[in-house]
Amino acid sequence: MSDASKEWPLWEVFVRGKGGLSHRHVGSVHAADAKMALEHARDTYTRRMEGVSLWVLPSAQITSSDPGDAGALFEPAEDKVYRHPTFYKIPDGITHI
């Protein structure tokens, strides 16, 4: 751990709202270790039955895409309209398709 900061590391918090839903990012907490991060996440983000399960992971472990690359990464999908069902013209009489 770095000497520069005595801060407890930052952890990202994900909550599963209820069974059947995926975990969703809700914010972050500072904690000395994973167990404490779960406790802090519980106190901070689930005071009103917002969840049935928690994930925490060190913020430093997240790799994210660069907003500057958003065009190169996501725009190519724009001209691939044939990936959507609405691209195909089906005559009115045809059903269940």
Add this chain to the structure above:
Amino acid sequence: MYTTDLSGKGKGKAEKAVAEDPALVAAFEARVASDEFIEPKDWMPEAYRKTLVRQMSQHAHSEIVGMLPEGNWITRAPNLRRKAILLAKVQDEAGHGLYLYSAAETLGTSRDEMTEALLSGKAKYSTIFNYPTLTWADIGAIGWLVDGAAIMNQVPLQRTSYGPYARAMVRICKEESFHQRQGYEIMMHLADGTDAQKRMAQDALNRWWWPSLMMFGPPDDKSPNTEQSMRWRIKRDTNDELRQKFVDITVPQAEAIGLTVPDDKLVWNEERGAYDFGEVDWEEFYAVVKGEGPVAKERMQARVKAWEDGEWVRDAARVHAEKRAAAKLAAE
């Protein structure tokens, strides 16, 4: 993403020295003008980042300092129901402070830097918390008026241009409504009680009314940052607009429980469809901003004491975690 990118901080400082690329600024302004959200890693003007850090950390500090006047009454709540409610409310305020610190950290300012700014007196917090809570009715008045004014300020911020701030505000607004209702309920019961209880409620309203109106900040013609902040969608309504809205909503609530708003200039203006009301004592406001509030020193002393007394706990937990991590590594 709520990830603190401290590595970007040095870069940010370097960028400040050089002029910002006009094309980037123009693109940013256009995004904000079309109500798009700005996210942590997006390019943003340094002044936007600085304004946000100031506003969000100030907001977070207010939540944290705001626990003190109410915490003052937890042990003396009149019954178990009230005590449980007050405990939950004060815990919520801590939570709100944490959501906001967490959101502000995404701009590259560390939690310790923000704490340091508060404790050294460099950062401000809402002036309202520099007034003392003298009676139990003050807990009612705070929930009803102070949280009411906070809601008025915060609801438009759910659409503020910075994504993490807007998301924190959505969560906060959901929880704030309980705060206001429990406060009004306290006032309602006191106003419906004995003469002494009714006097206590009226006295609390008398003392908290004007400081609550001050919570919306200086009048529009004396609020130099408003225009820029509105253009950047950091702020969505002016101080005076929100103050007027608060008065219009709150006066009938006071009347409904037989309390009198302490303003002899208060009168319904049929033409405007709004209340005309007296002038806020702005000298008092600026004095309290400067730290001359009745209990400003006490508030800061309490925060400094909590920070210093907690230091060994923070250190011990950190060292313990480091030792366990090292032992685990050795065992593998």
